[in-house]
Amino acid sequence: MKKFILIPSFLIIASITSRAQDSNAQYLDNVKTIDKTIETLYAVISGEAGEKRDWELFKFLFTPDAKLIPSGKNAEGMVKHRYMSTQDYIDSSGKWLEENGFFEKEIHRKVDSFGSMTHIFSTYESFRSEKDKEPFTRGINSIQLLNDGNRWWIVNIYWTGETEENPIPEKYLPN
Template sequence: MKINPFSMVNIQEIDKLTEQFYDCISFNEEHYPKFDHLQELFYGAGKLINNNYDQPLDFTVQSYVQALMHRIEEGDATFYAQQEISDNTEVFGNTAQRISVYEYSFTAETEQPWKRGVNFVQFIFAEGRWQIVSMVWTDEKEGLNIPETYLL
C-alpha cells in the first residue's frame, strides 16, 4: 500500500488541532480554560454533543463556553484535565474523522485512576486550515467499555 505524504501532513495537523482542543478545555484554579482560543479551532458555530445522558446535551462552542464558565463561577468546577490516549484518524480529500480515546479527571489528585471516554470528531479543511466541525462523546461506564480496537 502506498502512503500519500499529503495525508500524513493532514493527520499531523489534525493531531495538533485535537491536542489544542483538549488543552483549551483543561483548567485548574490558577488557569482558566483557553476559551478565547477554543472558537478558533472550530468551523462556524461548531457542534459539541455530550451523549452521556438519556437525552444528549447539545452545544455550540459559545453555549459550551457559557455553560462551563457558569459552573466555574459558581464554584462547581475548579479543576478539569483531559488528554488523548489513543486515536484513529481517516482523511478523504478535505474531510476527516477521528476516533479520539481520552482520559479525564475532575481532581488534581494523581492517586485516583482517570476516567476514560470516546470522542468522535469530524474535521474539514477550509480557509487554508483544518477545523473541527463537530464532536460527540460518551464516557466509559459500567457495562460500556471502550473497544480494544480503539486503544491500539
C-alpha cells in the same frame, strides 16, 4: 446609486474581516495540522482549579456553526444527546472547569480521512488535577474536521463516556 452603497459596504466588511483575522493570527499555528488541532483542543479546556481558559482560542478551533454533542443515559436510563454551540459549551461548562480543575488527555486515536474531511475517534481520560494518578472518567470523542486548504476546523465533536455496561472496546485503547 447602488454602486456607491456597495463599495463602502464591501470596504467595511473587508475591514472587519481583516481585523478579525489579525486578532486571531496568533492562533494559526494551532490549526495547521490535525495533530496540533487535537492537541490544542485538549489543552485549551484543561487546567488546574482557578486557572482561566483561553475561550477565544477554543472558539477559533471550530467552524462558526460547529456543534458539541454530549450523549449518555439520563436519570430514566434512556440514552440522550444534546446540541451545543461553542458558546453554549463555554456557558454551561466553562465556570465549572475553571473552578474545579479538569484535565482531558488523549490516550488513543483512530483517524480516517478522505479529501478535505477527517474523522477521529479520540479516546480520552479525565482528571481533576494534573497530579492525579487515576482518571475519574474515560470516554471517546468523535471529532469531525474540515481542511479548507489553509487550516483545520473542527466541525463537530460528539462524545460519550465509558460506563460499566458500555466499556471502551480494546481497539480504541492504547496497546
